[in-house]
Amino acid sequence: MASKDYYEILGVERDADAKTIKRAFLKKARVLHPDVNKEPDAEAKFKEVNEAYSVLSDERKRANYDRYGTAEGPGGFGSDYVDMSDIFGGGFGINDIFDSFFGGGQGGGTSRAARTRGRDMGITLRVTLEEAAAGCTKTIAYDRLAPCDDCGGTGVAEGGHVKTCDRCHGTGRVVEVQRTIFGQMQTQTTCPACHGSGKVVDKPCETCEGQGRTPSRETVDVKIPAGMHSGQSLTVKGKGEAGVRGDASGDLVVRVEVAESETFQRQGDDLFCRVAVDSLQAIVGTTVRMRGILPDDEVVVEVPAGCSYGQQVRVERMGMPRVGTTARGSLIAVIQVVPPKGLTAEQLDDIRKIVDARGEKDAAGEPKAKPAQDGADFAGTRKKPKFKGRGRRNGRSK
Numbered sequence: 298m299a300s301k302d303y304y305e306i307l308g309v310e311r312d313a314d315a316k317t318i319k320r321a322f323l324k325k326a327r328v329l330h331p332d333v334n335k336e337p338d339a340e341a342k343f344k345e346v347n348e349a350y351s352v353l354s355d356e357r358k359r360a361n362y363d364r365y366g367t368a369e370g371p372g373g374f375g376s377d378y379v380d381m382s383d384i385f386g387g388g389f390g391i392n393d394i395f396d397s398f399f400g401g402g403q404g405g406g407t408s409r410a411a412r413t414r415g416r417d418m419g420i421t422l423r424v425t426l427e428e429a430a431a432g433c434t435k436t437i438a439y440d441r442l443a444p445c446d447d448c449g450g451t452g453v454a455e456g457g458h459v460k461t462c463d464r465c466h467g468t469g470r471v472v473e474v475q476r477t478i479f480g481q482m483q484t485q486t487t488c489p490a491c492h493g494s495g496k497v498v499d500k501p502c503e504t505c506e507g508q509g510r511t512p513s514r515e516t517v518d519v520k521i522p523a524g525m526h527s528g529q530s531l532t533v534k535g536k537g538e539a540g541v542r543g544d545a546s547g548d549l550v551v552r553v554e555v556a557e558s559e560t561f562q563r564q565g566d567d568l569f570c571r572v573a574v575d576s577l578q579a580i581v582g583t584t585v586r587m588r589g590i591l592p593d594d595e596v597v598v599e600v601p602a603g604c605s606y607g608q609q610v611r612v613e614r615m616g617m618p619r620v621g622t623t624a625r626g627s628l629i630a631v632i633q634v635v636p637p638k639g640l641t642a643e644q645l646d647d648i649r650k651i652v653d654a655r656g657e658k659d660a661a662g663e664p665k666a667k668p669a670q671d672g673a674d675f676a677g678t679r680k681k682p683k684f685k686g687r688g689r690r691n692g693r694s695k
């Protein structure tokens with residue numbers, strides 16, 4: 298990849314400006330697009346041209362490429378940029394952009410009117426659970442058909458005009474008569490002269506071929522509100538595909554995917570997490586302080602005396618924020634009783650004395666451990682909060 302000369306692929310000088318690079322790319326892409334070019338190596342060349350353009354059209358990647366011979370640079374990209382493969386994986390790749398750019402799907406003899414409004418586009422954005430809890434702003438880089446810079450989205454070159462199409466008289470459709478074995482057949486098709494818009498430009502803009510829009514790398518800042526759930530989406534108005542010749546743009550729909558956390562498991566607005574408690578402390582009760590989901594959270598877990606393995610202790614208002622409110626869910630600490638560490642021989646002796654004093658009968662009467670509880674999913678073990686009043690002890694839900 299690094300050995301390719303992107304400038305040579307696009308046929309531009311090394312000091313070419315952004316506009317020149319874009320024009321050269323569009324020119325090459327139009328003749329190499331697999332829909333129009335049936336040469337066996339057209340697709341490979343088309344991909345090469347795309348790759349060259351994706352690097353040279355991005356200031357950061359181009360600078361890296363000029364300096365280090367690779368778009369990634371020496372240390373790779375900052376995490377603020379979304380992996381482009383995510384976006385392509387979502388079904389909105391460069392081919393999709395070109396399909397609409399070349400009027401793909403308008404053939405086939407249907408009388409479907411040409412679409413001139415821009416389509417909505419979808420992108421998946423992944424955030425961590427911590428980011429979803431605190432809320433964050435993410436910069437998304439993506440490809441879309443944007444209004445053409447050279448004609449301001451009109452599709453008309455300087456001195457040109459938009460006229461009613463002569464071929465279809467502005468209807469956007471033409472009737473064709475075909476002779477078949479069943480006799481004459483009349484079919485209505487989209488007007489090939491105006492692609493169904495009913496209007497033609499006498500002097501089209503060269504850059505966009507009169508479409509008023511060109512493929513463009515865009516960046517948009519998306520604000521994720523605190524408490525967002527996986528699968529919810531945000532709409533950025535007008536940042537989808539641009540319309541033909543100044544028609545309305547579609548929207549960019551950003552679907553948020555919240556990654557799972559190793560520490561916290563989310564259930565609605567509540568967060569479950571395992572808290573290890575020394576078995577001796579579990580007997581007498583203790584207070585555990587721990588880090589919460591938000592940077593400033595200090596979670597205080599009141600472990601009651603006689604706490605057993607798997608017992609849940611609820612800490613109110615330490616869960617996920619609820620979108621658009623100041624409310625928060627609860628943090629539910631699932632107590633993991635662990636053997637005490639670092640007991641001295643004397644301490645062990647003392648404990649043994651207590652155990653001996655209680656006698657064998659009591660020891661044998663202890664409930665048996667349930668190994669299945671260890672590592673079991675929290676789901677299904679959730680209990681509704683039983684204590685609503687203030688000042689009452691939490692954690693006696695078992």
Ligand SMILES: [Zn+2]
Pocket residue numbers: 445446447448449450451452453502503504505506507508509510
């Ligand atoms: Zn233009």
Ligand SMILES: [Zn+2]
Pocket residue numbers: 462463464465466467468469470488489490491492493494495496
């Ligand atoms: Zn027409």
